[in-house]
Amino acid sequence: MMNVKLCSNLLVVFLTHTVSTQNIRLMDDELDPYDWSLYSFECPQECFCPPSFPNALYCDSKELKEIPAIPARIWYLYLQNNHIGTVTGKSFMNATQLKWINLNKNKITSNGIEKGVFSNMKNLLYLFLEDNELEEVPAPLPASLEQLRLARNKITTIPEGAFSNLENLTVLDLHQNTLLDSTLSSNTFQGLNSLMQLNIAQNSLTKMPPALPNNVVQLYLDNNSIEAIPANYFDAMLKLVFLRLNNNKLTDEGLPMNVFNISSLLVLQLSYNALTRIPAISVHLEHLHLDNNKIDNVNGTQMCPVPIPGDYVYERNVPALRYLRLDGNEIKPPIPFDLMLCFRLLQAVVV
Missing domain, CATH: 1.20.5 (Single alpha-helices involved in coiled-coils or other helix-helix interfaces)
Known part of the structure; x- marks a missing residue:
């Protein structure tokens, strides 16, 4: 019992x-923080909160004039293609975890950005402000930032020290603004120790920027009015792989001997300039664009970065050039035989 x-x-x-x-x-x-039912009540009515992506907020193309209050859970914020003119801290009071903000195609002016509104976002990695009405680079910015895209604005001013704390920035896009030579000083890009891609194309430069970060891999300077490159300009840029200087005013006199003889460089674009001769290149260069200049002849022996090899050579001992574009010049076929003897890895020559 x-x-x-x-x-x-x-x-x-x-x-x-x-x-x-x-x-x-x-x-x-x-x-459960990923239970959508918990968050439905705090989705701004102007926006879309996808149940399958609770950390994202889609407010794009809604004809918004102001940024709504952003919920605390949001990491990815899409506000592009609206009529937003101001960015204030009030909208981001609770949004302390933001990693990505897209504000492209709005009407934001420099005066419309509250001082420090971005620098308070300690987790922000990507900031997109393309196609707005900015007159200067917004500053201060958070040290966490990895990409800053400011293309197609009206930027003429970069505040002193604007980039000095951005040690994590890998991409800086300033193309199609109104930057002048006087805008850029030797300290402008100081502190960008991780920068890999710099785009200053389509501005109003007549000179090369006075000092660039040594670690840049891709450099875009096309569609300016640059006339010359200082001697030894690229000597410290040991990681430069891609260089674009199309649509400038470069002449033979403006290019010092061996200025492009850079061991890391694989792609060099010099289209639409005023060159009459082919500049000296590195044995490692793979793509060379010289179309639409004033070149009237090609001497393969002079162009070859090494003495033209004999009949029996290993591929590793010959220049690496694979693509050569020369159309739009005053060159007439046929292609010189010594050019082919030198560049034995050539896959395409456009004349």
């Missing part, structure tokens, strides 16, 4: 524990 009573008590305890455990699990489930 005692055994039966003991078993009954144990059964009651077991059942009680089971029910309690189930209740705890239900409470935990209700607090």
Whole structure:
């Protein structure tokens, strides 16, 4: 009888524990941060909050004039293609975890950005402000930033020290603004120790920027009015792979001997300039664009970065050039035989 009573008590305890455990699990489930039902009430009515992507907020193409209050859970914020003119801290009071903000194609002016509004976002990695009405680079910016895209604005000013704390920035896009030579000083890009891509194309420069970060891999300077490159300009840029200087005013006199003889450089674009000669290149260069200049002849022996090899050579000992574009000049076919003897890896020559 005692055994039966003991078993009954144990059964009651077991059942009680089971029910309690189930209740705890239900409470935990209700607090699941990825349970969409918890967040539906805090989605701004002007925006779309996808249930499958609770950390994203889509407010793009909604004809918004102001930024709504951004919920605390948001990491990715899409506000492009609206009529937004101001960016204030009030909208981001709770949004302390933001990693990505897209504000492209709005009407934001430099005066419309509240001082420090971006620098308070300590987790921000990507900031897109293309196609707005900015007159200067917004500053200060958070040290966490990895990409800053400011193309197609009206930027003429870069505040002193605007980039000095951006040690994590890898991409800086300033193309199609109104930057002048006087805008850029030797300290402008100081502090950008991780920068890999710099785009200053389609501005109003007549000179090369006075100092660039040594670690840049891709450099875009096309569609300016640059006339010359200083001697030894690229000597410290040991990682430069891609260089674009199309649509400038470069002449033979403006290019010092061996200025492009850069061991890391693989792609060099010099289209639409005023060159009459082919500049000296590195043995490692793979793509060379010289179309639409004033070149009237090609001497393969002079162009070859090494003495023209004999009949029996290993591929690793010959220049790496694979693509050569020379159309739009005054060159007439056929292609010189010594050019082919030098560049034995050529796959395409456009004349």
